[in-house]
Amino acid sequence: MSDLMIWVIILALGLGTFLIRWSFLGALGDRELPSWVLRMLRYTPVAVLPALAAPLVVWPVATGGQPDAARMAAAMVTLAVGLVTRNVILAILGGAVTLFGLLYLL
Amino acid sequence: MAPPFQPTPAPEHPRDPVDARALARSPREAFWHGVVQSLPFLILIIPFAILFGVVSLEAGLDVAQVLGFSVLVLAGASQFTAVQLISDQAPTIVVILSALAVNLRMAMYSASMVPWLRGCSPGQKAWVAYALIDQTYALSIQHYERHPRLNLKQRLAYFAGTALVLCLPWMIASWLGATMGRAIPDSVPLDFAVPITFIAMIAPMLRTPAHLVACFVGIIGALLLAGLPNGLGLLIAAPVGMAAGAVTEAQMERRRARR
Numbered sequence A: 001m002s003d004l005m006i007w008v009i010i011l012a013l014g015l016g017t018f019l020i021r022w023s024f025l026g027a028l029g030d031r032e033l034p035s036w037v038l039r040m041l042r043y044t045p046v047a048v049l050p051a052l053a054a055p056l057v058v059w060p061v062a063t064g065g066q067p068d069a070a071r072m073a074a075a076m077v078t079l080a081v082g083l084v085t086r087n088v089i090l091a092i093l094g095g096a097v098t099l100f101g102l103l104y105l106l
Numbered sequence B: 001m002a003p004p005f006q007p008t009p010a011p012e013h014p015r016d017p018v019d020a021r022a023l024a025r026s027p028r029e030a031f032w033h034g035v036v037q038s039l040p041f042l043i044l045i046i047p048f049a050i051l052f053g054v055v056s057l058e059a060g061l062d063v064a065q066v067l068g069f070s071v072l073v074l075a076g077a078s079q080f081t082a083v084q085l086i087s088d089q090a091p092t093i094v095v096i097l098s099a100l101a102v103n104l105r106m107a108m109y110s111a112s113m114v115p116w117l118r119g120c121s122p123g124q125k126a127w128v129a130y131a132l133i134d135q136t137y138a139l140s141i142q143h144y145e146r147h148p149r150l151n152l153k154q155r156l157a158y159f160a161g162t163a164l165v166l167c168l169p170w171m172i173a174s175w176l177g178a179t180m181g182r183a184i185p186d187s188v189p190l191d192f193a194v195p196i197t198f199i200a201m202i203a204p205m206l207r208t209p210a211h212l213v214a215c216f217v218g219i220i221g222a223l224l225l226a227g228l229p230n231g232l233g234l235l236i237a238a239p240v241g242m243a244a245g246a247v248t249e250a251q252m253e254r255r256r257a258r259r
Helices: A002-028 A035-042 A044-058 A071-084 A088-105 B015-024 B028-060 B062-072 B078-085 B094-101 B108-115 B120-128 B133-147 B152-183 B188-206 B209-225 B232-258
Strands: none
Touching: A002 B062, A002 B078, A002 B108, A002 B120, A035 A044, A035 B108, A035 B133, A035 B232, A044 A071, A044 B078, A044 B094, A044 B120, A044 B188, A044 B209, A044 B232, A071 A088, A071 B188, A088 B028, B015 B094, B015 B133, B028 B062, B028 B133, B028 B152, B028 B188, B062 B078, B062 B152, B078 B094, B078 B188, B094 B232, B108 B133, B120 B152, B133 B152, B209 B232
């Protein structure tokens, strides 16, 4: 992707993100959101981020799209540690150690 | 997250020493209080930001662009989303829409800050909006609800303290990551930093059946639609996952009401 397009993305994303954050504080005030909108908003991160990650786990770029045991295991460990400890850093560390360990062993 | 609400009337805690101390703070002291309470979050923010710099460099961005992201967008998960899709060669519009979708939750933050910041100038509101990230929001709203009788200056000063400690290091550390990135050997499997980071961020959020359903449907949708070109699968799978979560929540509420 060209440098120009990356800057277009940065500026559009910067402006759009600011407008989302500013929306109610600046323009919409006390207007109540319909409850179905609130419901959808509540589930944006848990729907978007896993949907982005899942294909990367199953068909990793680094192996040319071949499913890879080390990466699959690392993803599972990250999920398990995150669910049990509720700690983001521990989950990342668990996944990273698994990935490095298995890539070294296999 | 609560819908927009009115501040609860001041609770009658005549002898609540924590509340009394909070109310007695000058704006300057409230600012430092915000600073101190934000410090523990740096353990998370700094490594994240360094990782963002490194991953972006890997994806072909230069240092100025990394800083552009961290200063102008200032939203971790969406920055990672954008960089991942850029390195996947997704079309510009798909990159922008997907990364913005990750930030939609911030509209809720904005709404729930309104009753606490009534009376601020438009300029002050714009600054708050700019720095309204997950952690500044979580800390401030907790503080405001704990101490409903704080005056406007104390509220703004506390927010400014959290914003300074949480936003500035994000920018500096991502710049650091982008300049250090070259020193990392090629054998390190950085391709997997983004999926690991996202899974780690999501796992602690899976608190309710509705969150689990949203996550599961999003994943299945993304895998089934992975054959679609240009990241289109994500743009379909994510809203379907969101809707699935919302429907589950509505059903659970109905079931609870019937009991």
